[in-house]
Amino acid sequence: MRGRDPEEEHRAATPLELLFDLTFVVAVAQASVQLHHALAEGHPGAGVATYAAVFFAIWWAWMNFTWFASAYDTDDVPYRLLTLLQMAGVLVLAAGVPAVFRDGDFTVVVIGYVIMRLALVTQWLRSAAEHPQGRGAALRYAAGITVVQAGWIARLWAPDAWAWGTFVVLAAAELAVPAWAECGRRTNWHPGHIAERYGLFTIIVLGEVILGSLAAVQTAVTDHGLSTPVLLLAVGGLLLVFALWWICFTGGDARLPTLRTALTWGYGHYLVFAALAAIGSGMEAALDAVEHHGHVSTRGAGLAIAVPVVIVLGVLGLLHRITATGAMGHVLMVLPGVLVVSALGFGAPALGIGGAVLGMGLAVSATLAANLFAVRHHGADVR
Template identity: 50%
Template structure:
């Protein structure tokens, strides 16, 4: 066992480790289950319930992943104790994922909560190692430990509270969780996270959530062929799904200049703003799957509902990405084109072949933006 000394924030060629990639793999399962349950809620026309459940499940998935990634960026020693505690976090993530179906179906969050708390206990133990090995930051680290313990006590208490106040309890505890890093980092010398490493980690999680849309497009082809319904309507849907996913990917990774070191305010806006990027990207996959069911006549929801299930997440993704990456600050034709794209996406709620037209709108805007940027740099 080596002392958990802080990593250098200017370390050259800092990249994700195999252990971090294994950690991501577990979260692929959790995100897939959450997206699948949202899809089922939409096609069963239980949209409100499905959205609330999705948010309540996706938040701990995202937050646990994010906390692990930022801690690893600052203190990853990759020794035996670190790996064993990460294994404990993996076990918690699997437990959280196993509880997703019951959370959606019966609002029973027992299994998911226990999995989440297990992950957080492991993180407290990791922070305790850092506290012993990093005296200059002990005040900051102590606040992390205190905040985590208080929050987990709250999550466990929420399990026995009356159902009527559980939503209020969830919002309160989620707010507390979000406040802990800000409270801790403001206590003194901040933790030494690595900017390029964090950007890479967020990019990898973006790939994970986009994978749900790719899976949905693949399942659309499979379902259509099985039902003998690979007609023009289904081909439009598949083409639209591919355009949406590729446009989302290209937009996220196009000339990535994440200015996350300017100030604590910008840092937290960038980090927390990704919740909407990740959640909406995962929801796009559920929306595409719901559109496939609608095309095959397997849904109880109306056309407007299934169209909205893909249009609104796509719009939220585009808006969140523009705000988080600071691309909407630029005036001129690109911003006007963005507004037209947003209007076009929302308008597809009342159109046939909505997935196709959403894909066309996003791809057209992307092409226009690339052309304008190229003309500026030439």
């Protein structure tokens, strides 16, 4: 384990990485389903907060594995077995997600999370032993991760009143570890490989949106037949997903010349991934509103879709501008799309939830088209 070449040509995701990602499909699906239930039961505030916490655990474990693998993937027997242990950890975490939403009980989630993180600590210790040039960073990673895991375990016995405060502190500590560990010699992660891995996770999340939406549409059609609102929701939702996919995959690989840029780009995708997955929950809540199930209002359902779409547009606009890639770095062309989508969310009672979602799909498509036109005809001058 001496470090991969960051200039390696034709570096691509391995079959093991793809299998690893499939375990995260389960965890993302659990989080999305539970968020939908919280919205349907009329608890959007608590549901969103819990969803954000659970998704942080999912995303952070995935992200740390991905960046480590980009630098040190040996694909030998010890590496594969430790990856298997991390896969087991994410499945344990996924099994504990319902208890977090139902009772605020993080016990099983923490157990699964700590399994994944300590498996990665073992990988870092191996790299420290076998790659002298990167030993300092590897040992800092191992030490930092271990200390924070002790904090997560201790948090299980903290008073309920400290629950969210301790979560924020420990999450901030997790985010600080890479910045501290990489302060000297940067690990040999591969920019092109990292960009591909993030793209693959985006596909996974969008796939969850499509799957959840399809299941909800199918249930609605089976129960009451195909109505105009359901048809508009299905068409608008598909258009929305396709337009967001197009936005995510415009431009080439992200340019990450400095540690600060790399961390901003990597961390910023937490909001992108979490918001994309939440769109699926919003689509299911919208179908609940059409079928008069649960306690979600038409405006609430519209905002359950509009808010995550706005987050995706805003964050990708910022990240595309920072990395000088992609089409969404034109602030004056992203802002109208954000405003229109927000207005459609608030105006869902007047337009009907189906019309509002179709309008969101058209608004995001128009935002994409305007930005692509600007890139083609004006280039960086409009940024």
